[in-house]
Amino acid sequence: MPLYVPDAPAPALRSVLAALCSPTAVRAARTPSLRDARGPLVPDHPLPLHLLDPVSSRAGGIPRARLTGWRFLIRGAEEGVVAAAETMITPDGWAFSYFCEGPYLASTERALRQAEALPAPYQPRLLSIPGLYMLCLWLHGDVTDGDDAQPAPADVLIPLAPAPPGIAAHRPHRAADLLPVLTHRLTPAPLLRTVV
Template sequence: MPLHVPPAPAPALRSILAALASPVAVRAASTPSLRTATGPLVPEHPLPVHLLNPVAASGGGMPRARLTGWRFLVRGGDRVVAAAETMITPDGWAFSHFCEGPYLASTEHALRQAEPLPSAYQPRLLSIPGLYMLCLWLHGDVTAGDDAQPAPADVLIPLAPAPPGIAAHRPYRAGDLVPVLTHRLGPAPLLGSAV
């Protein structure tokens, strides 16, 4: 079934287009592949970025997630050369930064991997900063808004590089993977205490 990508807020897209059109913003970016790209720079595959808050799980339920921005893959010619991110401010959506690295190709790979799945999903990105981890989050409610929360039946595809012991590009049920992540993010035992 096709993925149902939610439309990016118009101000978020406008801020990305303005940054891409600004020679100063592109030259100042710490992304060599963006600065040396030939041809027009085109934002594509907008995905909402949510931050997982593992301490917000109530009664052993799923942790809460909070929308923090939108990420666009930036195509230069025939390849993705960078990502452009927006953030929410008191005045609305604003350009945040350009970035590059292994998550670009990994995001493209995970989106291709999700396309043939038998159920319809709304793709999002789920960031778990405490583990230096990013997942493609396939939310089962294709009509969900910005306040969507992870559900046990949702699918998470960890992007490469994934933390040790978690296979990148393997689809996991959120109800199976999130408890593992929450456990890893839990408080470390005090030295000398009984385990």
Template sequence: MPLHIPPAPSAALRSVLAALSSPATVREARTPALREAVGPLVPDHPLPMHVLEPTAPGGGLPHARLTGWRFHIRSDERVAAAGETVPTADGWAFSHFCEGPYLASTERALRQADVLTAGYQPHLLSVPGLYMLTLWLHSDLTDDPAVAQPASADLLIPLAPAPPGIAAHRLHRLTDLVPVLTLRLAPTPLLSSPA
């Protein structure tokens, strides 16, 4: 199996487990699938979540900033929701439960990545300016997820729904997709009015 899923911080996992064991938290979640789940709810597939920062001056690779960990919450064999944690000054805290198309899309992308011949460390990488989420396959298996940065050997799998013109579930080299993202995120120049 080429995917080397990094272990989530124990405090992040504990915060999700505490939220799952709180009937009030689960009942008040805006996730009908989680509220209607039958059987035990189990956190699975912890993935570090990052936000893509603007590219470096001179056209270098962009930077990524760790924003949390996402756990898929399983009920029996299906994913009912995701539980997200955020870093705090003294560790990790539960943030919220969510559901939607990115859950199934993440599972599909993980299966796609699992058949690759090279090993990768999976992360989620958000591009907020494009309302885009990707599975980031980091090539350095020894990197600490908290400080991992995009590298030229990394791959991206855009999750569905992807922005127009970017194919979901297509494997992209990071170096091929970054110029497209940079162009899309660049501010549009103001047209000068005729004199």
């Protein structure tokens, strides 16, 4: 089924294009593949980036998520995806944040291909779980939802590689099944009291 990719906010896209046109921003990036890319660099596959908040669970134990930015895959003319550019929301609107590279780039592309092969239509997003050093492709079932969408039990999560120990990368999970496991892992263990 086709993916219903939401349009990135125009100011977010403009901030990424401005950063790509800035030799200073590209040279300062800690992304050798971006600095070494030949030909024009093009932002592609914009995905809203949400942060999972395990403390704020809703009915059914599904935690809330909040939009923190947009991530664009950056393609070189010859090299394919060479980096990602992330934007963030500020009091003045959307602004370029940073360039990055690493295993999540290829893993994101692979998960998007997996998602396109699924039988139902989805709206792709990224879900970050920083306490576990984890990133998932979040396939939201309501393709009409806006930026403030929340994970629904029937949504699909595809953990990107590298995934934390015990969680298989690129294996699709229902949100109702995976999110409670992640929330449990993020819950601090109770302190043991010693009796004197």
